[in-house]
Amino acid sequence: MSKSGTTTPARATIRTVAADAGVSVAAVSKVLRNAYGVSDGLRDKVQKSIEKLDYRPSTAARGMRGRTYTVGVLLVELRNPFLPSVIDGVQRTLGKANYKALMGVGEARAKIEQSLIDSMVDMRMDGLLLVAPRLSGDRLARHAQRLPMVVIGHHEPTAALFDTVNSDDRRGARIAVEALLTRGHKDVHMISMPEENAAQNVYREREYGYRDAMVAAGLADRIRFWRQKERFAQPDGTIDALLESPDRPPAVFCWSDIAAVELINKAAARGINVPEDLAIIGYDDTPTAALPLIGLSSMDQHGTQIGELAAAALLSRIEGRTVPEHRLIEPGLILRRST
Amino acid sequence: MSKSGTTTPARATIRTVAADAGVSVAAVSKVLRNAYGVSDGLRDKVQKSIEKLDYRPSTAARGMRGRTYTVGVLLVELRNPFLPSVIDGVQRTLGKANYKALMGVGEARAKIEQSLIDSMVDMRMDGLLLVAPRLSGDRLARHAQRLPMVVIGHHEPTAALFDTVNSDDRRGARIAVEALLTRGHKDVHMISMPEENAAQNVYREREYGYRDAMVAAGLADRIRFWRQKERFAQPDGTIDALLESPDRPPAVFCWSDIAAVELINKAAARGINVPEDLAIIGYDDTPTAALPLIGLSSMDQHGTQIGELAAAALLSRIEGRTVPEHRLIEPGLILRRST
DNA sequence: CAGTCTACGTAGAACGTTATACGCGCTGCA
DNA sequence: TGCAGCGCGTATAACGTTCTACGTAGACTG
Known part of the structure; x- marks a missing residue:
C-alpha cells in the first residue's frame, strides 16, 4: 500500500x-x-x-483452443426465491469437478438473456446452465446446438439437444390442491399468472395439476382461475378482487408464495380468518412462508437437489454425452397454519 | 432439430x-x-x-491482448436481501457503456471468494466489483494492484488502490436509534453480529452509530449489545434470551431485518405487543419488513443508487482514473408499525 | 535379431484478436 | 520544388494456451 x-x-x-x-x-x-x-x-x-x-x-488463452473449465449460469431474476438453493447445489457439484460457475442475471427479459448467453459463448464457456429462462424452446435449441446446455425451471420434455431438470410442477400442484380438498373444501380456486406468462410453462404445469386434482375429485365445474395482470408479481388488484368477491372461495391455491403471501396479508387486514374462512397453499416454500406470523403452507421444490442434478448433467454432457436426459423431481408439501 | x-x-x-x-x-x-x-x-x-x-x-481472444468489455461481480451470498437492487443499478450503468457483468457467488467464505476472483482475473475481465466481500483489506489491495476494482459494503475509507461505495451505516444506525429515543425509550439495546463478524466492518459501523446516538442522548450507561452466536443469521437462542430476560428492553435496534423479523415473530408468539411493549427497527428494508403482517420499520440503503455509483466508478477506473474515490450514501428511515 | 508396441516427451502450428509500425497519397507551405 | 504533416489503411508480431504429429528409447514378440 x-x-x-x-x-x-x-x-x-x-x-x-x-x-x-x-x-x-x-x-x-x-x-x-x-x-x-x-x-x-x-x-x-x-x-x-x-x-x-x-x-x-489463463482462461482467456485456454478458451482459444481447449476448455475453460467454466460454465455460464443464467439466472432469471435475483429476487426469485427459488434461486439460492439451486445455486448452492450447482456450485457444490461443479466445485467437485474443479469447474467454476459464472452467472448472468437476465432480468426476466428475453433480450437480455439472449445477450448474456452470447457473452458466455463469446467467452468460450464449456457449457450453459439456464435457470427458468424466458427464451422460447427453439431459441434454446439453437443455442444448445453450439454447446452443452441444461435447463432448469422450463419444461421441454421432448427437447433433443439439451437436458432439463425440473420440479414436477404438475404433480406438486395436484398434491397441494388435494390437501385442500381433503379438508373438505369444494370450491378451490387458483391464483395464477397472466395467460401469456403462464406460457412460461412452469406455471401452465401447475395449472394442469390444479385441474387434474379438481377433475379427479369430480369438481371440474368448480374450476376457476384468478389471473394476475402484471408481468411479474406486482400487486395489481386481482387479490383484492378475489377477497371482496361474493364468490370468494373457501380455499385458494397460488402459483407462488409471492401471491400467497400477499393474499394472506390482505386477508388478515380484512379480518378474514385463515384457515377457517380461507385456506391457502402457496408454492416455493420461501423463508417468508415459514415465519410464524405468516405460517403459509407451501410446496418445497428441493432446489438444492435440482441444482446438483442439473450440474451433474451438464458435466456429463461436456464429457460427451449427447442423448438427452429429462428429469422430474417430486416436490414436498409443507403444511403450516394456513391450511 | x-x-x-x-x-x-x-x-x-x-x-x-x-x-x-x-x-x-x-x-x-x-x-x-x-x-x-x-x-x-x-x-x-x-x-x-x-x-x-x-x-x-471472441471475448476469449480479446482477452489475450485487449479488453474483454466484461467486469466480474463478486456477490457475498445470494440470500442477502441487499443484492437485487444493487445489481439492478450495476447492470443498468454497465449496460449503457456496453459492458457486461458476470457474477460469482462467494458463499460468504473468503476461500471461495479468493478462487472466484482468481477465475475472473484469469478470464481477463476488465475490472472487479466486489459486493460485501469477506476478504481482508490487504488481500483486497493486492487484487486491486492487478486490475481496476470497486468495493461495495465494506468500509475501507483510506484504501488507495480501489474505490468504495457504501451506505453510511454509522449514520443510518444513528438515525434509527434516534427514532427510538424520540419515542421516549431510554433502554435501547442492539442485536448485533458475533464479535468476529462485526469485524465485517459494515456491522461495526452500525454499532458505532448506535453508540453515537446513545452517547449523544446521555445514555451511555444504557448501551447494551445482544450478540448472535452463529456465523450467519441462523436462529440461535439469542433472541429468545432477550425476550425472556428480566432486563428485556422496551426498544431494540437490529443489525439487519434478518434478526428483526425473527424478533418480531417471536415477540408475537409470546404475546408481547409491538410496539407498545417492544419497539423494533431493523436494517435493509427487505420485502418481508414491508408486509402488513410484519410491519417492521427499517433502514433503506438505496441499493440501486449504490450499484449505479459503483459501476460508474469502475468504468472510470477502467478508463484510467487512479485517484481513489470513497462515497457514502445516506440511508433513509422507513417507519412502520413496529416503532 | 528384426520388427512392433508402448510410454514418455517435444516441436510447432493453430486459435482470434489487438496494437505497433509503417506505407502511401494528398495538402499546404516555404 | 521539396518536404513536413495528416488521414487512412495494411502487414504482422504478439498474446498464452492446446493439440496433432512425431521422435526416441526400451520392452516385448516371434
Whole structure:
C-alpha cells in the first residue's frame, strides 16, 4: 500500500513454468489437463514449479483452443426465491469437478438473456446452465446446438439437444390442491399468472395439476382461475378482487408464495380468518412462508437437489454425452397454519 | 432439430468479416474498437459485413491482448436481501457503456471468494466489483494492484488502490436509534453480529452509530449489545434470551431485518405487543419488513443508487482514473408499525 | 535379431484478436 | 520544388494456451 511504485511482478505463464521445471511447454500443458503420457517424475517437477511461481493458466488463452473449465449460469431474476438453493447445489457439484460457475442475471427479459448467453459463448464457456429462462424452446435449441446446455425451471420434455431438470410442477400442484380438498373444501380456486406468462410453462404445469386434482375429485365445474395482470408479481388488484368477491372461495391455491403471501396479508387486514374462512397453499416454500406470523403452507421444490442434478448433467454432457436426459423431481408439501 | 447432422455453420471470425468487406483484418479491428483512423465509408462496409455474417468478436481472444468489455461481480451470498437492487443499478450503468457483468457467488467464505476472483482475473475481465466481500483489506489491495476494482459494503475509507461505495451505516444506525429515543425509550439495546463478524466492518459501523446516538442522548450507561452466536443469521437462542430476560428492553435496534423479523415473530408468539411493549427497527428494508403482517420499520440503503455509483466508478477506473474515490450514501428511515 | 508396441516427451502450428509500425497519397507551405 | 504533416489503411508480431504429429528409447514378440 505504498505510494504507487510497487510494480506488480509479471504474471507467470506456461513458458515460465516450463523453463523453471526444465521441460517443454507441451509437457506442462499435459500436466495441467492431466492428459495421457506423463510420468510421475515429470508431473512432480511441474507441480513444484507451478506452486513456486504461483502459476494459474489463463482462461482467456485456454478458451482459444481447449476448455475453460467454466460454465455460464443464467439466472432469471435475483429476487426469485427459488434461486439460492439451486445455486448452492450447482456450485457444490461443479466445485467437485474443479469447474467454476459464472452467472448472468437476465432480468426476466428475453433480450437480455439472449445477450448474456452470447457473452458466455463469446467467452468460450464449456457449457450453459439456464435457470427458468424466458427464451422460447427453439431459441434454446439453437443455442444448445453450439454447446452443452441444461435447463432448469422450463419444461421441454421432448427437447433433443439439451437436458432439463425440473420440479414436477404438475404433480406438486395436484398434491397441494388435494390437501385442500381433503379438508373438505369444494370450491378451490387458483391464483395464477397472466395467460401469456403462464406460457412460461412452469406455471401452465401447475395449472394442469390444479385441474387434474379438481377433475379427479369430480369438481371440474368448480374450476376457476384468478389471473394476475402484471408481468411479474406486482400487486395489481386481482387479490383484492378475489377477497371482496361474493364468490370468494373457501380455499385458494397460488402459483407462488409471492401471491400467497400477499393474499394472506390482505386477508388478515380484512379480518378474514385463515384457515377457517380461507385456506391457502402457496408454492416455493420461501423463508417468508415459514415465519410464524405468516405460517403459509407451501410446496418445497428441493432446489438444492435440482441444482446438483442439473450440474451433474451438464458435466456429463461436456464429457460427451449427447442423448438427452429429462428429469422430474417430486416436490414436498409443507403444511403450516394456513391450511 | 433433426437427427443430429445439422452441423452448425462455423462461427464467423474477424478474418471472415475482413474478406467479406474487402478490407484488412486490422481495419475491422479498428472499427470494432472504434479506434482512430477509420473513414465513414470503411466503417459502413465493415458494419454491413458484421451484420450480414452475424459476427461477434471472441471475448476469449480479446482477452489475450485487449479488453474483454466484461467486469466480474463478486456477490457475498445470494440470500442477502441487499443484492437485487444493487445489481439492478450495476447492470443498468454497465449496460449503457456496453459492458457486461458476470457474477460469482462467494458463499460468504473468503476461500471461495479468493478462487472466484482468481477465475475472473484469469478470464481477463476488465475490472472487479466486489459486493460485501469477506476478504481482508490487504488481500483486497493486492487484487486491486492487478486490475481496476470497486468495493461495495465494506468500509475501507483510506484504501488507495480501489474505490468504495457504501451506505453510511454509522449514520443510518444513528438515525434509527434516534427514532427510538424520540419515542421516549431510554433502554435501547442492539442485536448485533458475533464479535468476529462485526469485524465485517459494515456491522461495526452500525454499532458505532448506535453508540453515537446513545452517547449523544446521555445514555451511555444504557448501551447494551445482544450478540448472535452463529456465523450467519441462523436462529440461535439469542433472541429468545432477550425476550425472556428480566432486563428485556422496551426498544431494540437490529443489525439487519434478518434478526428483526425473527424478533418480531417471536415477540408475537409470546404475546408481547409491538410496539407498545417492544419497539423494533431493523436494517435493509427487505420485502418481508414491508408486509402488513410484519410491519417492521427499517433502514433503506438505496441499493440501486449504490450499484449505479459503483459501476460508474469502475468504468472510470477502467478508463484510467487512479485517484481513489470513497462515497457514502445516506440511508433513509422507513417507519412502520413496529416503532 | 528384426520388427512392433508402448510410454514418455517435444516441436510447432493453430486459435482470434489487438496494437505497433509503417506505407502511401494528398495538402499546404516555404 | 521539396518536404513536413495528416488521414487512412495494411502487414504482422504478439498474446498464452492446446493439440496433432512425431521422435526416441526400451520392452516385448516371434
